[in-house]
Amino acid sequence: MKEIWLLVESESWDEVKEMLKDAIEIGFDGAVLREDFIKKAEKLGRMQLIPIERSLISVKSAEDQTKAIESGDVVVLRFEDWKVIPLENIVAMKKHGKVIAAVDSIEDAKLALTTLEKGADGIAVSGDRETLRKYYELVKNRIESVKLVKGKITEIRPLGVGERVCIDTVTLMFPGEGMLVGNRSGFMFLVASESEESEYVSSRPFRVNAGSVNAYLKAGDKTKYLAELKAGDEVEIVRYDGNARKSFVGRVKIERRPLILIRAEAEGEEGSIILQNAETIKLVNPSGKHISVSEIRPGDEVLVWLGRGARHFGVEVDEFILER
Structure with a gap:
């Protein structure tokens, strides 16, 4: 920053x-x-x-x-x-x-x-x-611009139980905002903040239920593993139109929950994300609407970010790397 x-x-x-x-x-x-x-x-x-x-x-x-x-x-x-x-x-x-x-x-x-x-x-x-x-x-x-593109869902598959990471920030977020997370450093999904009310729970507009502990989080020009995050770390809040702003972690919660694998394709690239399998966990579509992982279907479009370089300790480097 x-x-x-x-x-x-x-x-x-x-x-x-x-x-x-x-x-x-x-x-x-x-x-x-x-x-x-x-x-x-x-x-x-x-x-x-x-x-x-x-x-x-x-x-x-x-x-x-x-x-x-x-x-x-x-x-x-x-x-x-x-x-x-x-x-x-x-x-x-x-x-x-x-x-x-x-x-x-x-x-x-x-x-x-x-x-x-x-x-x-x-x-x-x-x-x-x-x-x-x-x-x-x-x-x-x-405000910094992040280029988001349309990704088409190709696979949705419930997994077993694993550890997922909730990121509570010091900033309130709004519908259409979230964080970029993915299993590949060059293919990340816009995971929605919990800024919408639910039939079952109140909104948590400071929170992103971001995904499994192994996933990457985009934070400015760098990436971080979700498992490494801690209070005070810098994060990036991204809106569906690509506008972004900086915030900081207030608290991280790692808990054992049932997980779901979601795979998508965009511009000839393929990427995936593992999220908690619950109706309050959502991705964002190109119009800025939140889509619950319990409702998403193959063929649906969601917003993703594509990075072209490999990463070493979170920094982009020019080298061969293959992530699946």
Whole structure:
């Protein structure tokens, strides 16, 4: 996830303190401030603090660009004349540490976060509480697009009993939203949140009953095994139209339940998912409607995501792999 930092250049501790309090309450990741203020700042709340004297680089020349690339830790870059090319070079060539771009407007922030598609690791900003909140919303609640395609169900088969994973998030979800899960890292199903009322149980709009412990979960550019998830882990909530947002795990429940295998085909690819065999467990169709696993039939269409690369420790790599 992209980071947002407070950049404080004031020499007045009273001014710095008020800005720090706002940033901590809003949820900023860190702050760049005078080194002699760091000890005082540590008492206000938990966030990463770095000295402005050793972290802020004004990029005016090729030498400054090289200095930023060779810095091994967090580096905050200020471009005297806002130019895309120096940031592109630094993002592309920097191998260690983080690139945080100091920006003065929402437009510059959007540009910094998307340069070379990857973008800077985050932005550093200053301003009053409302300004800081607007930047935070841009960075942390930024809508990212996920390409979903139609998959046609080819097989439905009840299995025996096994362990399945419920993911309770710190975010409320809505009908048509869920998470991408599958037995293949390159073929995942949109598993619906429990945001719909049921005849038998109340809705749990913070929950996705995601599948068997072996399955992959898409979380941004990485995948995670469901069995590995724990409180505080970052997850991705995906809507039927492809819009996505970030959230975090509040609790994971692994319980033994009867399971069902569902297999589908999309664009010449085949994938499967193993879910709990219960009427409250649902996939999502192309119109955003939830379909219960107790009602789904061969030939029905559901939304899936196709990834083309192999995965090693959750990261996409270019190598041969065959998953069935």
